[in-house]
Each structure stands twice: as structure tokens, then as C-alpha cells.
């Protein structure tokens with residue numbers, strides 16, 4: 001595909017792409033023989049990348065990928081285990097270690113920030129180095145993000161897309177510097193931090209210097225940008241959406257039609273489609289007809305940014321894989337992961353692997369376990385015995401194919417597991433059983449997968465440290481090791 005070199009060329013392209021809504025998640029896997037032929041024919045792409053797209057599936061550990069693949073195949077009416085998600089078809093990959101400076105198990109802040117800055121930090125820290133202390137304002141700990149460097153040193157445009165509030169930990173890791181991920185609006189900033197010169201995440205996004213600020217930001221989080229007098233959280237009276245729109249060539253939009261118009265006009269666009277997070281896909285038909293899907297936002301972002309003369313860097317996060325896992329909502333979590341795969345498919349379709357590095361990974365894992373089940377069985381259902389009735393575990397109760405290690409579906413004090421009799425375990429609002437009761441399912445600390453294609457993708461291999469992914473992206477763009 002030729003990258004359009006004028007904004008007008010990409011404008012028409014953008015309208016067409018935003019209008020095209022559906023795409024299959026992916027397809028059946030290649031035979032082992034064909035996979036070997038592909039591997040033998042493969043040669044590393046060593047030229048510099050024009051564009052880099054970083055996909056973060058929040059909480060998308062290996063077991064989530066496996067379960068999502070099976071569910072996606074089953075929903076497509078074919079065998080799930082042998083199905084391919086979009087990133088299953090990418091040529092390179094490996095495993096990534098995800099700890100923080102203070103914990104074996106990372107949160108999204110450190111996990112995403114390690115990838116975007118090359119510095120591991122404390123849990124809760126974003127865009128700061130390993131010397132930061134949680135909640136202590138110390139701007140000397142700030143480290144530039146990959147996106148800030150790409151724009152300042154190479155003139156790349158910057159895009160951020162998330163199904164969370166754009167001030168949430170993972171999207172903020174592209175543009176913000178805070179020792180506490182909760183500082184999303186001025187109302188969330190402790191007085192001591194304000195006095196020490198720290199600024200909230202929303203204000204950092206809008207107030208960034210021209211040579212560092214994102215050109216496109218799509219997701220939720222409107223309340224962090226609006227004053228309390230207009231229904232938002234801000235106490236400083238500022239409407240940051242108006243401040244964004246006041247810049248030349250910039251527009252604020254809040255619905256799907258507005259986004260399509262902004263892309264068609266080639267504008268710098270802040271699109272905030274929900275007060276906090278965009279709803280789960282499973283809720284969309286009744287709650288969110290004008291909220292774009294992750295796939296639509298991905299199409300719009302690439303269509304808009306492809307017009308940029310120096311190329312672009314783009315972060316796309318699927319936030320609800322993690323948020324639904326926390327709530328034990330297994331159907332919602334895996335549905336969000338299928339949506340993530342659709343977004344990756346769109347990026348693969350709209351870009352050229354000769355000039356665009358696509359990196360797909362997770363910030364951390366979740367404690368999801370695949371316990372058993374027959375090849376044709378609904379992966380959201382129960383393990384069955386030879387008669388087709390649920391097979392009973394040693395406690396005399398049926399065992400779901402998928403359970404959580406911890407979570408709100410854990411056994412209450414003094415009680416065993418619920419019997420599940422009469423329970424529709426595939427329902428969207430079903431809270432999946434967990435081994436140990438916890439109000440929110442815990443992240444898990446094992447390695448997460450990474451998948452890559454395009455220039456520099458061959459460097460994504462083996463056992464990697466999370467900050468190494470920053471180095472791969474930096475090298476792909478030929479940014480020097482040290483910022484000037």
C-alpha cells in the first residue's frame with residue numbers, strides 16, 4: 001500500500017474506511033507445513049520504520065489469548081483451538097517479563113510506562129524512572145516517552161486510542177509524567193503535589209508543548225477535562241476540551257459522526273466518547289449507539305495519521321480485557337479481546353509491513369486458568385463427562401472450563417464453591433468462579449506474549465524484558481539511544 005502523501009488524499013480514504021464497519025477477527029491457522037514454508041521464506045526487515053503502532057491488550061496474558069482464540073473461532077462457527085487471532089498471524093514474537101521496581105506483579109501504569117519509556121518504575125508510576133516514589137511530586141524523575149521523542153526529534157505525528165479514559169494508566173503512558181496514576185484531573189491532585197509544581201494528567205495532555213503533544217486522542221474520560229460547573233470533575237474551572245479546540249486545525253468531538261467529520265477534514269482531533277470509560281462491547285446495543293468501537297477508532301486513527309508527511313506513532317489499548325477480568329466477567333473480558341483482535345486486523349490491513357512496525361503485547365497478565373473441556377465444547381461453559389452432563393470435580397460440583405485464581409466469584413467464608421445448578425455460566429453478567437475470594441481479581445505476574453511485524457519486528461524474540469520493547473521501537477525509528 002502506498003502511504004498517501006497529501007492530507008487530501010488520505011481524507012477521502014479516511015471517510016471510506018470509517019464507513020466500513022465490519023471485518024472478521026481472523027481465520028483458520030496455516031497447516032504446519034505451510035507455517036514452516038512461511039518461516040523459511042521470511043527475512044528480517046531491517047530498514048527504518050516510517051510508522052510504529054503499539055497495541056496493548058490490557059491484562060491479556062497467554063491464557064487470555066488462548067481462551068479468546070477458542071471463543072473467536074467458536075463464534076465464527078469453526079473449531080476454536082485451531083483458529084487464528086489477527087496477531088497469531090504475525091511473523092515474530094516472544095515472551096515479556098513484567099515486574100515493577102517494587103513488586104513481582106505490575107500494574108498497568110508501570111507495565112505500559114516500561115514499554116513507552118524504556119524505564120521500569122514503581123507500580124502507579126507513569127513516565128517516571130525507577131527512583132520515583134508513589135505520590136511524591138519530583139519532576140526530576142520524569143523520562144521522555146517514545147511518542148514525545150518521535151515527535152520532537154523526527155516530526156512524527158502522535159496518536160492515542162483507548163477504550164478507557166484517555167487519562168487512564170496505559171494511554172497516559174504515551175504522554176504523561178506522574179508518580180501516581182490517580183492524578184487524572186486537578187481534583188485528584190493532592191495539594192502538596194500541586195504546590196511542588198505537578199500537573200494532572202488531563203492538563204498535561206492539553207498543555208503539552210507543540211513539539212510533543214498528541215495529534216489525535218480517542219477514548220473516554222470527558223469528566224477529567226470538564227469543569228464541575230459543566231458536569232465534570234475539574235475544580236479549576238477550566239474546560240480543557242475548549243482549550244484543545246482553540247488551537248489551529250484542532251477539533252473536539254464526542255460522537256461517531258463527529259469523529260468521521262474530523263477525519264474527513266484532516267483535523268487534530270480530541271474525541272472523548274464517555275465520561276470515564278467506554279462501555280463494554282457486550283453493553284453496546286442498548287447503551288452506546290454513537291460511541292465508536294475500538295475497531296472504528298483504529299480505522300479513523302490510521303486514516304487520519306497516514307496523511308502525516310513524516311509518519312506517525314500510535315498507541316491502541318483495549319482496556320476492558322483487564323477491567324472485565326477484575327470483575328470476574330469472563331464473557332465481557334474475552335469479547336473485548338476479540339474486539340482487540342479486530343483492531344489489530346484493521347491495522348494490518350491498512351498499513352504496509354515494509355514501512356510500519358506493529359507490536360502487539362500486554363502490560364501484565366491476569367489469573368485466568370483453562371481447566372479442561374472437549375474440543376467442541378463452549379469455552380464459556382462447563383467441563384462435560386462422557387454422557388454430556390457436567391463432570392463433577394472432587395467437591396461434587398461442576399467445574400467451568402475457565403476459572404480465575406482470585407476474584408469476586410471466589411468462595412465465601414465457610415462455604416464451598418457454589419453448585420452452579422441452574423446458573424447460565426455463559427451469560428454476559430455471570431461472575432466466573434475463582435479459587436480465592438477477592439473483590440477484584442488480581443493481576444498475574446507471569447510473562448506476557450509479544451507479537452510483531454514490519455521493520456525491526458525480528459528483534460521481538462525469545463525472553464524479553466519489558467523496557468526492551470522501548471528499545472525495539474526506538475531502533476525501528478532510528479532514534480538515538482539518548483534524547484538530545
Ligand SMILES: [Zn+2]
Pocket residue numbers: 059108322323326443
Ligand atoms: Zn488491572
